[in-house]
Amino acid sequence: MLHFYYGVMGSSKTAMLLMQRYNYMQLGLKVALVKPAIDTRISVNTVYSRVGLQAQAEIVLEKGHSIREQLNWLAVQHAHSDFQYVFVDEAQFLTEAQVLEMADMADDLEIFCYGLKTDFMGNFFPGSAALLRWAEDVQEVPGSLCWCGRKATMNTRVDGKGNVIKQGEQVLIDNQDEIRYIGLCYRHWREGKSHG
Ligand SMILES: [Zn+2]
Numbered sequence: 001m002l003h004f005y006y007g008v009m010g011s012s013k014t015a016m017l018l019m020q021r022y023n024y025m026q027l028g029l030k031v032a033l034v035k036p037a038i039d040t041r042i043s044v045n046t047v048y049s050r051v052g053l054q055a056q057a058e059i060v061l062e063k064g065h066s067i068r069e070q071l072n073w074l075a076v077q078h079a080h081s082d083f084q085y086v087f088v089d090e091a092q093f094l095t096e097a098q099v100l101e102m103a104d105m106a107d108d109l110e111i112f113c114y115g116l117k118t119d120f121m122g123n124f125f126p127g128s129a130a131l132l133r134w135a136e137d138v139q140e141v142p143g144s145l146c147w148c149g150r151k152a153t154m155n156t157r158v159d160g161k162g163n164v165i166k167q168g169e170q171v172l173i174d175n176q177d178e179i180r181y182i183g184l185c186y187r188h189w190r191e192g193k194s195h196g
Pocket of ligand 1: 146147148149150184185186187188
């Protein structure tokens, strides 16, 4: 089955992914950790959580990559048979073709995708839109709060001075101009208020 667990920035999605993966590994199950190449926090293959957990991804998926081919390659490298569980971090950066391939593979494989639903402008990421369409299990990762105490649902881009930015490229990860991302409630995202 293909699963999509989505949440805003700060909802500890990656920590949840890493804990779930750890639990499966403790049971002796064969797991693979995958991340799209676009996320360059820390280093290319590190899956990093804000609460401090981290792990090395076995597969860094480039835009043109087939995940089926990559998993087959990994199985050969590790000299054992196919993986039973696949975990994908930052799944919003998957391409539509990769999500469709995963949906087809998920007849006999459990694939857990964790990621953002929408970008800082409130638009879908390509990977998220595809996952919302085709994943059989879609769940929200709760836990992120706006500064006002209400549930944060909107990913918000702010500059070094805390000003909310509403326009620009969809993906800006390398901390250019001290850009960072926070979660706000819908009202405060709409009003552009990043603090009280
Ligand atoms: Zn708020």
